[in-house]
Amino acid sequence: MAAGAPRIFVSHLSGVAVFDPAGDQVGRVRDLVVMLRVAQRPPRLLGLVVELATRRRIFLPMTRVTAIQSGQLITTGVLNVRRFEQRPTERLVFGELLDRRVTLTETGEEVTVLDLSVHQLPARRDWEIDRVFVRKGRRGGAFRRAKGEALTVEWSAVTGFSLEEQGQGAENLLATFERLRPADLANVLHHLSSKRRAEVAAALDDDRLADVLEELPEDDQIEILGKLKEERAADVLEAMDPDDAADLLGELPTEEQERLLSLMQPGDAADMRRLMSYEERTAGGLMTTEPIVLRPDATVADALARVRNPDLSPALAAQVYVCRPPDETPTGKYLGTVHFQRLLREPPPSLVSSILDSDLRPLDPEADLPAIAGFFATYDMVAAPVVDEAGALLGAVTVDDVLDHMLPEDWRESEFHLDEEVATDGS
Structure with missing residues (x-):
């Protein structure tokens, strides 16, 4: 980079794509590493924390940055992919x-x-x-x-930069990451100090924090929840997917579980208790209690309107379940499933009851993980209904929850195996 380059505000570097000389993207900027100096001398910018596609965070020295221009950063092409570890003399911007x-x-x-x-x-x-x-x-x-x-x-x-601050805010840190997906923001939080993680969690709104908690390792979830006031912790649990909230509650001491459940809305608390009554690695323990449920007289237009809900995960939006009243789980008699692709092929006024897939056998709530995985593999499904002996729909298991429980416990923190030194331009 030419000497005398113009001044760059660090907020403009957040999330900037990092490219090698051939134009291939190797990662994104997640932070800057500086070293404070004595006598009010300006800190040296040592380098950048770059997140690779594998979610591993590495250190990129500024000496390997050749250009910062047009919202992108160009490197010399050679990266040391050892995991970044902050030294005592370093500060993250x-x-x-x-x-x-x-x-x-x-x-x-x-x-x-x-x-x-x-x-x-x-x-x-x-x-x-x-x-x-x-x-x-x-x-x-x-x-x-x-x-x-x-x-x-x-x-x-x-x-005042050299002192550890109590009660540091988080608004501007969050502003730099406001466009991140929940999984990526969770990765940011995971790499912060415990103190800073609590401050950022406190600054997030309930829905955003709920989405992020679902993507964090269990230890981080428990730590963050434990630092929230109980009333807010209950609100955040209510905003989480019921199955994820139940899993998190299940890791807490019984007394704490009961305190939080008592602060929830009765319907939400009942869902939590029902989910917690099943073994963790069964269909009942993995299912969400909030799938899309329609009555037989609903139309294709009604179903498509429900599928368009942006708060639904892609897996839950992939199909709707047709049941007799009541519409809330546990429902009346489960009649069958209508897949999203079928909805797209039918006239909007058609009744969903006329296009049911009633041959697909639902999961039993006591079905174990291998049986559930086999079901998904056999029928190429991304979600499956869970129905009890009385024929009532209890909920739906989605493929992401199956994968969560089949992968190693530390999968969120692991990456693909990489060499210590790689040439990103293929050399």
């Missing part, structure tokens, strides 16, 4: 410096860090943070709507 409360040295006024800018030193390959974008005024829950004056100051004009 997104994870530790954004949202920090620092002090303006001239006035002694406390301000909140919104962004930082980096630039390359003239005639050198070194990079450093040179300026800080801050906002005056008190920080609150509605921080982004605050009306305090925002200004950009030199790094030397503020103090």
Whole structure:
């Protein structure tokens, strides 16, 4: 990169694609690594934390960055793919410096860090943070709507970055990752410190936190839930998919389970208790209690309207289940399944009861994991109905839940096997 390159605000680097010289994408930027220095000297930008396609996070030194332009970053083509491990002298910009409360040295006024800018030193390959974008005024829950004056100051004009802060906010960190899928945001949280993870979880809304919790390893789930107030923990559990919430509740001590269940809506608590009554690795333990249920007199148009719900997972939206009243699980008599592709081929006024797949045998709630996996493999299904002896639909098992329980317990933290040093351009 040419010396004297223009200043770059770090928020513009979040999620930026990283390419090798041949134009192949090798990953995305997830954070920046800096080293603080004494006497208010600007920190050195050591490199970037890059997340590969395998979700492994590696360190990319700035000396291997050849260009930052048009929303992309070009490397020399050779990456060391050892897992990134933060050293005691290093700080993560997104994870530790954004949202920090620092002090303006001239006035002694406390301000909140919104962004930082980096630039390359003239005639050198070194990079450093040179300026800080801050906002005056008190920080609150509605921080982004605050009306305090925002200004950009030199790094030397503020103090407080070297201290560990209690109660650090998370609004600007979240802003840098707001477009991430829940699984990717969960990966971000997993790599933060316990303190920072709790702060970020506290700043997420209930639905977003619920989606993220479903993607986290069990230890992280329990840790985050335990740091929430019980009323909010109950709200987040209600926002989770019932099967995932039941799995998480099942890992808690009995007394804590009962306290949280008592704070939930009665219907949601009843679903949790019902799911927890089954063995974990059975159809009853894996199923969700909220599949799409329609009555026999519903039309194809009605079914397609339900399938369009953006909150449904692709697996749950793949088919609807036709049952007699009541419509909530456990339903009345289960009549059959209508697959999404069949819905697309039929006239909208047609009744769903006229296009049922009634030959597909549903799962028994006590069916074990091998039997469930065999069902999915045999019939090429992504979801399957679970029906009790009385013929009532209890819920549906989706293929993602089957995979969750068939993969190794630490699968969320594992990657493909990679060599320690690779040439990304194939050399």
